[in-house]
Amino acid sequence: MVVNNLEQGFFAIGIQNGKTPENLGVLWRSAQNLGASFIFTIGNRYSKQASDTHKAVGAMPYFHYDTFDDFYAHLPKSALLIGVELTEDAEPLETFKHPRRGVYLLGAEDHGLSNQAIKKSHKLIKFSSALSLNVSVAGSIVMYDRNTKGTVVY
Incomplete structure (x- = not known):
């Protein structure tokens, strides 16, 4: 099998200033199940997630950034930052x-x-909803949508 590095893709998902460790754990579990390459947090940091029953944080790279500037400085080359808002x-x-x-x-x-x-x-x-969704639910929907639709070259 020949691998074309230009056609390979990756994605990551993370939360800025996450409010609860439970939301983070659920997002991590979904990220592992839906093929994320890495996960990250900006701001608040949680050391243990009871809801991360698959131990995703040990199965894929996890990065923590104290500030948005620190995160943005380490954004992978050629990756697009997609805000969900x-x-x-x-x-x-x-x-x-x-x-x-x-x-x-x-x-x-x-x-x-x-x-x-x-x-x-x-x-x-954004989602076509009048109110915001739970952050872990919103992230899971985004990842599922990505898996269902596939990707395009930007």
Whole structure:
């Protein structure tokens, strides 16, 4: 089998200023099941997740960044940062074309993404719902959508 490195993709998912360790653990478990290459947190850090029953944090790379600037400085080359946020100009997930190399960033349910994260995101996506979703549910839906649709070259 010949592998074309330019056609290979990866994705990662993480939370900025996550509110509860349970949400983080559920997101990690979904990330492992849905093929994420790595997971990350920005801001709050939790050492143990009771809801990470598959021990995803031990099965894939986990990165923690104290600040958004630190995270952004370590964004993988050629990866697009995709913010998940209910903003006026965010693309609906239903029509969004996922990039081959994407890093998805979610905000905590009570504050969402920081203004800095919104401005620095290459793409913003949202759900067609009137209210925000639980962060681990939203992240799981994004990853499932990516797996179902596949990716395109950006």
